Amino acid sequence: xxxxxxxxxxxxxxSVSLTRNSAEAVQRxxxxxxxxxRSIICRPDGxxxxxxxxxxxxxxxxxxxxxxxxxxxxxxxxxxxxxxxxQVIVDASVAPLGQLVHTGTCVAVEGKLKEPPEGTRQKxxxxxxxxxxxxxxxxxxxxxxxxxxxxxxxxxxxxxxxRTNTISAVARIRNALAYATHTFFQxxxxxxxxxxxxxxxxxxxxxxxxxxxxxxxxxxxxxKQLKKNPPPSEGEIEAAKLVVEEKxxxxxxxxxxxxxxxxxxxxxxxxxxxxxxxxKLEEKAKLKPGLPQKDGKIDYSxxxxxxxxFLTVSGQLQVETYACGVGSVYTFGPTFRAEHSHTSRHxxxxxxxxxxxxxxxxxxxxxxxEAHVKFMCQWLLDNCLDDMEFMAKNFDKTVIDRLRTVTSTxxxxxxxxxxxxxxxxxxxxxxxxxxxxxxxxxxxxxxYLTEVLFxxxxxxxxxxxxxxxxxxxxxxxxKTVAAMDxxxxxxxxxxxxxxxxxxxxxxxNRIFEMGLSPEPYEWYLDLRRYGTVRHAGYGMGFDRxxxxxxxxxxxxxxxxxxxxxxxxxx
Ligand code: 4AD
Ligand code: MG
Numbered sequence: 131x132x133x134x135x136x137x138x139x140x141x142x143x144x145s146v147s148l149t150r151n152s153a154e155a156v157q158r159x160x161x162x163x164x165x166x167x168r169s170i171i172c173r174p175d176g177x178x179x180x181x182x183x184x185x186x187x188x189x190x191x192x193x194x195x196x197x198x199x200x201x202x203x204x205x206x207x208x209x210x211x212x213x214x215x216x217q218v219i220v221d222a223s224v225a226p227l228g229q230l231v232h233t234g235t236c237v238a239v240e241g242k243l244k245e246p247p248e249g250t251r252q253k254x255x256x257x258x259x260x261x262x263x264x265x266x267x268x269x270x271x272x273x274x275x276x277x278x279x280x281x282x283x284x285x286x287x288x289x290x291x292x293r294t295n296t297i298s299a300v301a302r303i304r305n306a307l308a309y310a311t312h313t314f315f316q317x318x319x320x321x322x323x324x325x326x327x328x329x330x331x332x333x334x335x336x337x338x339x340x341x342x343x344x345x346x347x348x349x350x351x352x353x354k355q356l357k358k359n360p361p362p363s364e365g366e367i368e369a370a371k372l373v374v375e376e377k378x379x380x381x382x383x384x385x386x387x388x389x390x391x392x393x394x395x396x397x398x399x400x401x402x403x404x405x406x407x408x409x410k411l412e413e414k415a416k417l418k419p420g421l422p423q424k425d426g427k428i429d430y431s432x433x434x435x436x437x438x439x440f441l442t443v444s445g446q447l448q449v450e451t452y453a454c455g456v457g458s459v460y461t462f463g464p465t466f467r468a469e470h471s472h473t474s475r476h477x478x479x480x481x482x483x484x485x486x487x488x489x490x491x492x493x494x495x496x497x498x499x500e501a502h503v504k505f506m507c508q509w510l511l512d513n514c515l516d517d518m519e520f521m522a523k524n525f526d527k528t529v530i531d532r533l534r535t536v537t538s539t540x541x542x543x544x545x546x547x548x549x550x551x552x553x554x555x556x557x558x559x560x561x562x563x564x565x566x567x568x569x570x571x572x573x574x575x576x577x578y579l580t581e582v583l584f585x586x587x588x589x590x591x592x593x594x595x596x597x598x599x600x601x602x603x604x605x606x607x608x609k610t611v612a613a614m615d616x617x618x619x620x621x622x623x624x625x626x627x628x629x630x631x632x633x634x635x636x637x638x639n640r641i642f643e644m645g646l647s648p649e650p651y652e653w654y655l656d657l658r659r660y661g662t663v664r665h666a667g668y669g670m671g672f673d674r675x676x677x678x679x680x681x682x683x684x685x686x687x688x689x690x691x692x693x694x695x696x697x698x699x700x
Pocket of ligand 2: 615623625626
């Protein structure tokens with residue numbers, strides 16, 4: 131192995147392990163024995179300058195074939211560090227070729243890099259000198275053969291699909307955009323706040339929350355216990371009643387016979403015992419598996435959190451508490467919605483970047499959202515061009531141009547009222563959902579605005595208050611709220627945000643108007659009761675950003691472990 135064992139300086143680590151930039155010299159993976167294939171072939175010279183270097187590589191065979199009547203084999207090796215494969219040549223004297231050539235086999239080898247013969251596509255290949263290890267595959271059973279597989283098919287193999295070119299490219303793009311998110315907000319002085327996954331307040335007030343409860347576990351435990359130790363039968367209870375009767379009669383007769391006190395006490399003790407046995411049996415007979423009840427409803431005071439709790443649909447309400455204390459903040463984590471949407475843009479568990487800025491209004495909010503989206507797109511152009519080229523070639527020819535358009539064009543900003551007026555005039559398309567002022571724009575309307583009318587990102591703002599959540603600031607017209615949605619070609623709504631209602635009475639009215647129970651929001655209202663501040667924020671659907679950036683059609687293929695109705699495997 132050509133490389134030393136010392137820990138690399140931090141600056142070097144960040145360029146390699148985090149952004150996975152391409153042009154550095156060959157170097158070993160940190161804390162591992164192999165050289166990432168990316169650092170060999172993703173150089174401007176395609177690796178040619180590394181000829182003569184000794185390296186250890188490991189990866190999974192994409193294609194392998196024995197040649198020269200079984201005297202050597204060519205392996206196309208991919209380790210997921212980049213889209214391209216390294217060509218590896220192994221002689222039969224070095225390793226059992228029959229084991230190595232099957233697609234999906236894991237191979238670790240040591241060898242010398244050399245320039246391939248003239249006329250071949252690759253600029254460098256590896257001649258194996260030492261065989262290190264192999265993880266074999268039975269080709270008759272391996273579920274991901276060499277043929278091109280659909281993304282839908284791969285969804286049944288989420289544990290193996292990271293080995294495919296597409297899913298690994300998406301994973302690298304997703305990683306880059308997560309890093310870009312932190313970079314953007316850290317560079318702009320935002321504080322990263324971890325908001326809770328479990329909550330008692332429904333941020334969007336839409337009742338789409340997954341409940342978190344241990345009452346069902348308790349119920350199942352009780353059912354199990356009853357199975358092991360079943361309740362007494364009627365016969366057992368009758369028998370116990372008879373014993374009580376007998377013992378009672380015995381006491382009465384002894385009393386009549388005027389026997390000694392001691393004898394009577396002994397008989398009374400036996401009667402008491404029999405009564406105890408009966409009452410225990412009767413108690414046990416009453417045990418019926420069921421959820422605890424109070425006043426005809428489930429009694430959540432007996433639940434784990436002593437009240438109803440849910441998985442969060444948004445960290446906004448909690449992150450606002452920090453914005454109203456420490457300045458601009460962001461949170462970035464999974465959120466959960468129990469919507470039964472089977473669309474290509476909805477997940478039951480998705481990632482959201484949410485920001486909150488004190489002393490800001492809707493315009494500041496839109497400016498931040500636009501800068502944020504532009505930064506993400508530019509980041510991919512600067513750091514992930516090889517993966518973007520792979521996506522352009524295989525999924526969406528326009529994907530790189532789309533990123534360029536976003537970075538270079540100011541977003542269109544239009545009020546909801548104007549957007550509806552434009553959509554009402556549309557004649558070349560018949561919408562499934564009729565357009566009129568007051569409707570929630572459907573995906574078809576959003577996409578028409580951004581893809582057809584403006585052909586660039588569009589920010590629609592000042593929505594009717596009736597279709598937006600309670601926390602959005604009511605405008606002076608009392609009909610609209612200071613809300614904004616960022617719409618992108620291909621995905622429609624990417625970002626939803628607003629100015630927050632900072633006036634106590636106004637927000638109390640909204641909670642009342644919307645028929646929400648005020649109790650879970652009392653702490654949120656305290657932010658308005660004590661030292662209220664004008665502030666604004668938004669949430670970006672991170673997975674939708676990946677959809678836009680990759681050109682992939684279905685959101686289930688851009689998240690490592692998709693959760694949707696009927697599916698939460700792994
Ligand atoms: O518009 P939404 O519902 O806004 C909020 O949750 C606010 N509390 C955010 C805030 O102001 N802090 O959701 C924000 C974004 C949407 O624009 C969309 O991109 C994405 O989250 N989103 C989903 N992504 C995937 N699957 C789903 N089921 C989604 N629902 C919303
Ligand atoms: Mg929304």
